[in-house]
C-alpha cells in the first residue's frame with residue numbers, strides 16, 4: 001500500500017544521507033520498486049510525484065504498465081530484474097530503461113529488437129559486486145568487456161551501472177560492493193567509449209540506500225520503505 005507519509009520519510013532519509021555525504025539531494029533519483037504492488041498504489045505514488053518505477057518481471061509489469069497507460073498515466077518504467085532473452089522483445093516494447101543487462105548474449109538480442117523497433121534503448125550494466133552466487137549480474141572484470149562490446153551497438157546506449165549490495169546486516173560487507181561499482185564507473189569513464197556514459201550508479205534499496213548514497217549512488221531503488229512489506 002502506498003502512503004504519502006512513507007514517501008516523505010524516504011525523501012527525508014535521502015536528504016539526510018546526502019547532507020552527511022556533502023551531496024545535493026537533487027543528484028539522487030528515487031525509483032519506486034513496485035513488484036507485487038497493485039496498480040492503484042502505483043497511481044497514488046504518481047499522484048504524489050514519483051516519476052520512475054522499477055519492476056522485476058516482464059509479465060507482471062506488462063499488466064500494470066497497460067493498466068496505467070489506459071488511464072493516461074505514463075511514468076518511466078525501468079526493468080531491474082533478470083531478463084531472459086526470449087522476453088527481450090517484449091521488454092524493449094515496455095520499458096524505458098533496462099537496468100539488468102548482464103551478458104553479451106542479452107545485449108546482442110536487445111540491440112536487435114531495439115533496431116527493429118527503431119528506438120534507442122538506454123541500458124545499465126548489472127554488476128555482481130558481492131560475489132554472491134545467488135545474484136545475477138556480470139562479474140566486475142566481465143562487465144568492463146561487456147560495456148566495451150555494447151559501445152559498438154547502434155541502438156543501445158549505456159547510461160550507467162546497477163548493483164545489489166551484499167545481503168548482510170553488516171554494513172562493512174555492503175559498502176565495498178557500492179564502492180567497487182563506483183570505481184568500475186570511474187575506470188569505464190576514463191576509457192571514453194562511444195555510446196557510453198556513467199551518468200547513473202543505481203545502487204541502494206530500503207535497507208542500505210544511505211550507504212549507497214555515501215558511496216555515490218545517483219539512483220536508489222526503494223520498494224518496502226515506500227509500499228510496505230511484500231507478502
Ligand SMILES: *Cc1c(COP(=O)(O)O)cnc(C)c1O
Nearest residue numbers: 033080205206207221222223224
Ligand atoms: C526488490 C528490489 C529492490 C527494492 O527492494 P526493497 O528492499 O523493497 O527496497 C531494489 N532492486 C531490486 C533489483 C529489487 O529486486
